[in-house]
Amino acid sequence: MKSKLPVAVLGATGPVGQKVITLLQDHPKFYVAEVAASEASARQVYGERVQWKNEIELPRDIAKMKIKRLNSIKSHYVISALPADIAKEIEPEFAKRGHIVCSNASAFRMHKDVPLMIPEVNSDHLSLLKKQNTEGKILCNPNCSTVFLAGPLAILKEIEDIEHVSVVTMQAVSGAGYPGVPSLDILGNLIPHISGEEEKICKETKKILGGPGNPLDCGITVHVHRVPIAHGHTVAAHVQFKNKVSQTQVMKALKQAEAKYKDFIKVHTADDRPQPLRDLNPADMRIHVGRIKQGDRSDTVGFIALGHNLVRGAAGAAIGILETYLKKR
Numbered sequence: 347m348k349s350k351l352p353v354a355v356l357g358a359t360g361p362v363g364q365k366v367i368t369l370l371q372d373h374p375k376f377y378v379a380e381v382a383a384s385e386a387s388a389r390q391v392y393g394e395r396v397q398w399k400n401e402i403e404l405p406r407d408i409a410k411m412k413i414k415r416l417n418s419i420k421s422h423y424v425i426s427a428l429p430a431d432i433a434k435e436i437e438p439e440f441a442k443r444g445h446i447v448c449s450n451a452s453a454f455r456m457h458k459d460v461p462l463m464i465p466e467v468n469s470d471h472l473s474l475l476k477k478q479n480t481e482g483k484i485l486c487n488p489n490c491s492t493v494f495l496a497g498p499l500a501i502l503k504e505i506e507d508i509e510h511v512s513v514v515t516m517q518a519v520s521g522a523g524y525p526g527v528p529s530l531d532i533l534g535n536l537i538p539h540i541s542g543e544e545e546k547i548c549k550e551t552k553k554i555l556g557g558p559g560n561p562l563d564c565g566i567t568v569h570v571h572r573v574p575i576a577h578g579h580t581v582a583a584h585v586q587f588k589n590k591v592s593q594t595q596v597m598k599a600l601k602q603a604e605a606k607y608k609d610f611i612k613v614h615t616a617d618d619r620p621q622p623l624r625d626l627n628p629a630d631m632r633i634h635v636g637r638i639k640q641g642d643r644s645d646t647v648g649f650i651a652l653g654h655n656l657v658r659g660a661a662g663a664a665i666g667i668l669e670t671y672l673k674k675r
């Protein structure tokens with residue numbers, strides 16, 4: 347344990363905080379040293395307070411930990427899984443006190459000096475950290491659906507400039523936290539609205555795909571849906587390029603990205619894949635891309651992307667950003 351770096355998890359009792367804990371079990375570089383949650387949970391024993399909803403058993407050492415108040419956290423490295431309104435107040439205080447905060451919350455994603463990162467796509471945005479005038483720093487991971495759109499688009503925009511992207515999402519219920527969407531609203535149903543989500547996907551995607559402080563200039567139109575799936579957000583995207591692009595070029599570029607990075611892109615060629623139930627594992631960092639097809643016009647190509655909203659879309663993303671920060675700072 348001594349050779350690993352201690353990490354504090356803020357919002358440790360929520361679905362994202364729990365996933366951070368599971369992903370840091372046996373992690374080669376980090377271990378969970380402290381857990382924090384709301385005042386209602388503070389000073390209670392984690393294993394007695396948490397409603398543990400994970401595929402793996404709650405690790406015994408974590409179960410025995412006392413939940414801390416936010417202001418008593420000591421670890422230099424912090425992964426925040428706080429609600430956005432709380433993060434807005436708390437994360438700058440942590441940065442002032444010298445902590446490195448990797449945040450899942452939306453509070454600072456669009457702040458001009460905060461890197462909004464997918465490590466395989468835009469680690470050059472770490473340069474924005476120099477503009478933060480606090481001893482500590484805030485880094486953010488994107489909205490969970492944004493990742494599954496922006497990841498493939500980052501590869502496609504290298505083939506040809508993007509004119510416009512039409513996007514439809516189908517988002518799992520665990521994306522709404524716990525207990526999240528009432529069962530009577532979602533069972534056997536589909537809700538074509540998630541408050542604020544369409545704007546987030548649109549703005550965040552452009553920030554990620556552009557240079558640091560210089561968002562990509564393209565059109566993005568999004569419709570989101572909450573669907574009765576436990577985990578796994580699916581994104582259907584039709585990309586209109588400025589010039590002709592073929593399905594074959596897109597397939598080739600995605601395959602190259604699949605080969606280049608570990609756990610970034612997984613290309614599917616079967617007609618009925620990717621599927622949340624068949625293709626996602628509980629620690630899945632891959633963006634599963636399939637159904638790549640030429641549109642009605644020679645400048646348009648469509649694809650389906652699927653990812654684990656709590657892993658690549660949240661907890662795993664924040665851990666990946668912390669790893670990248672330590673490597674490249």
Ligand code: NAP
Pocket residue numbers: 356357358359360361362363382383384385386387388416426427428429430432450451452488489490520521522523524525655656659660
């Ligand atoms: P959640 O279910 O609402 O959990 C929130 C956590 O924050 C709980 O541990 C809660 O502790 C704690 N908390 C609430 N109020 C607090 C306060 N005043 N002070 C300190 N701690 C407080 O949320 P989640 O789904 O795990 O998501 C966490 C964050 O990640 C959110 O900002 C969310 O938007 C973002 N995010 C979520 C997903 C996803 O797929 N779920 C994906 C990407 C990003 P108590 O148990 O004590 O209330």
